[in-house]
Amino acid sequence: MDTESVAKPVVVGVDGSECSLTAVDWAADEAKLRHRPLRIVHVFAWPLLYTPLGAPLLSSRLDDLMETARQIVHTAERRAQARAPEVDVESELIDGAPIPVLLEEAARASLAVIGSRGLGAVGALFLGSTGVELAARAACPVVAVRGREHKAQRIVVGVDGSDNSLMALWSGFEEAALRAAGLTAIHAIHHPADETDGDIADAVARLRERFPDIPTELTTVTAHPAEALISASADADLLVVGSRGRGGFRGLMLGSVSQTVLHNADCPVAVQRAGKAH
Ligand SMILES: Nc1ncnc2c1ncn2[C@@H]1O[C@H](COP(=O)(O)OP(=O)(O)OP(=O)(O)O)[C@@H](O)[C@H]1O
Ligand SMILES: [Mg+2]
Incomplete structure (x- = not known):
């Protein structure tokens, strides 16, 4: 900083x-x-x-x-x-x-x-x-x-392996540390293209070392990412996503998952972008 x-x-x-x-x-x-x-x-x-x-x-x-x-x-x-x-x-x-x-x-x-x-x-x-x-x-x-105030002591992060989502993961850990909350990273696999080569588990493991006091879990689910994140938002203080992910069309500033959770999540949604000031 x-x-x-x-x-x-x-x-x-x-x-x-x-x-x-x-x-x-x-x-x-x-x-x-x-x-x-x-x-x-x-x-x-x-x-x-x-x-x-x-x-x-x-x-x-x-x-x-x-x-x-x-x-x-x-x-x-x-x-x-x-x-x-x-x-x-x-x-x-x-x-x-x-x-x-x-x-x-x-x-x-x-x-x-x-x-x-x-x-x-x-x-x-x-x-x-x-x-x-x-x-x-x-x-x-x-x-x-948006949504209800949950006081769930849990931050949820959507991670698809993109740089933006890894930035979201980092910021999710920082938010969890500020609130003494736990962190759940969710990787949803809907298409074969959603599967990654272990980058996500590595990133979570590195951040776990950096923030050893934060109870952390990485959940991989077979579901549409927006649905998985919206469902998890019912029991979260904050949902963090990247502005874009691994797919999508050039030129769009917000991906479809980010847009859908911004409109439908049941808790506040933070949108992060790699390279954004923090
Ligand atoms: N499969 C997924 N699992 C978990 N989180 C995801 C997944 N896909 C996207 N996200 C979350 O949503 C953020 C934005 O990704 P999104 O998919 O909306 O954009 P995109 O891939 O650029 O465009 P689109 O998927 O609409 O073509 C990601 O940074 C991540 O936080
Ligand atoms: Mg995507």
């Missing part, structure tokens, strides 16, 4: 939803565990100002919008302080478009945290498009806070 990254904050994006407040709780806990400051950001787009359509926006209406935005930040800040009083919390209301602003924030952060968004009608919780884009492109690891 370089000296610069020591002070890099955990950054959390808030939008006023209950989901984003749950993300604030998670980010505050994580900042406390990592001894990092917490930075809360609400990106405030001014859509009406930029459209030539319709009547000019009344300044009283603008004031209302601005006040709501300030309240969102204020509520999130109070929530973080109540959750983790020992963490340094700063917040900012930023005028701009969410994705570019959050990508800029992630470039200066040790970890970016976002909430999953509720899609009311069907009662299902899918990560919004901002979250998917951030997980795909951010310079730092991204955690989408």
Whole structure:
């Protein structure tokens, strides 16, 4: 870890939803565990100002919008302080478009945290498009806070032998060490191409030596990887995956397994990429 990254904050994006407040709780806990400051950001787009359509926006209406935005930040800040009083919390209301602003924030952060968004009608919780884009492109690891809070004392990592998944494995061990939790590495074999030549067992063995106090298991299952990981997420504090795996098409920033678990896991999901700052 370089000296610069020591002070890099955990950054959390808030939008006023209950989901984003749950993300604030998670980010505050994580900042406390990592001894990092917490930075809360609400990106405030001014859509009406930029459209030539319709009547000019009344300044009283603008004031209302601005006040709501300030309240969102204020509520999130109070929530973080109540959750983790020992963490340094700063917040900012930023005028701009969410994705570019959050990508800029992630470039200066040790970890970016976002909430999953509720899609009311069907009662299902899918990560919004901002979250998917951030997980795909951010310079730092991204955690989408979703599912139930389990306190299972178990971190689950999906490993397919790719560099990204080995980075996920390393970061899973670090998270397990921070929480005094156990670690389960899952290698799912669905196609013959999923079989690897022992790299995974070697990587787990090396990390076991590095983190001897962490109860560790490597489980190889015959199943679709996303299904195996989603099922394991029902009893995990955190599921860690790589942004890409061994297969896939060039150009896609997030593989299909990562995307599926981001939308369906029953616990927070961390997306790691080899070479990402940590
Ligand atoms: N067979 C698997 N077993 C366990 N975890 C897996 C498996 N396949 C993928 N993963 C997890 O998901 C991450 C992303 O891989 P994913 O399969 O989504 O991307 P990809 O292989 O690049 O694309 P795709 O498989 O969609 O063609 C991996 O880094 C790993 O953490
Ligand atoms: Mg794959």
